[in-house]
Amino acid sequence: MPIIQLTPAQRKDQRAEAHHLDPVVMVGGDGLTANVKKEIDAALNAHGLIKVRVFSDDRVARETMFQTLADELNAAPIQHIGKLLVLWRPKLEKEKTVDEDRMAGPRDFKVLKYSKRAGQRPEVKTLRVLGNQRLTAGGNVRRAKPKPKTSVKKRSQT
Secondary structure, eight states: OOOOOOOHHHHHHHHHHHTTOOOSEEEOTTOSOHHHHHHHHHHHHHHSEEEEEEOOSOHHHHHHHHHHHHHHTTOEEEEEETTEEEEEOOOOOOOOOOOTTOOOOOEEEEEEEOOSSTTOOOEEEEEEEOTTEEEOTTSOEEESSOOOSSOHHHHHHO
16 A cells, blocks of 8 residues: 655644654564554554554664554654654544434523512523423423334334
8 A cells, every 4th residue: 555645744733743642552572463553553543643652672673663554554654753653544534324313402491480479580490301302381391292103213114
C-alpha cells in the first residue's frame, strides 16, 4: 500500500496535535510482531493520530520499524523523536443510520399549577416529557401512543 503523502504544513499541524498525546501502543523486546501491528492498526482506526513507544536502543531498528509501519498500515509517518513514533491515518467516517420508528428525546416544560385557594401565587413546575408522552391541558403527563403489539421487525415484514 502506498504511504500517505503530506505537505510540510500538514505534517506540522499533525505534530502539534500529537504533542499532548500519550503513547497508546508499546513495542517491546520482541519487536514488530503480528499482534503489535494489529493493535497499532486498531488504534489508528479508533484515533487516527497515535504515538507508539519503542523500547529499543537501536536507532536504525526504530527507523526501519517506523517505515515498515507506515508502509504496511497505509499510514503517514509524522515524527520519529527519540523512542516515540507518531503515525497518522485519516479516520473512516461511520454511516449514521436513521431509524424511522425512533421517538423524540426528552423535553422539559414549565407548567403553572394554580392553587385552589384564591390569592395564592401559582406554582411553577418543570416537567420532563419523554418521546412517547404528551402534556395535557391540566398539566399532567400522559402516554401519547399505545404500545404496539408487534415488534418493529415483524411490522416491517408485513
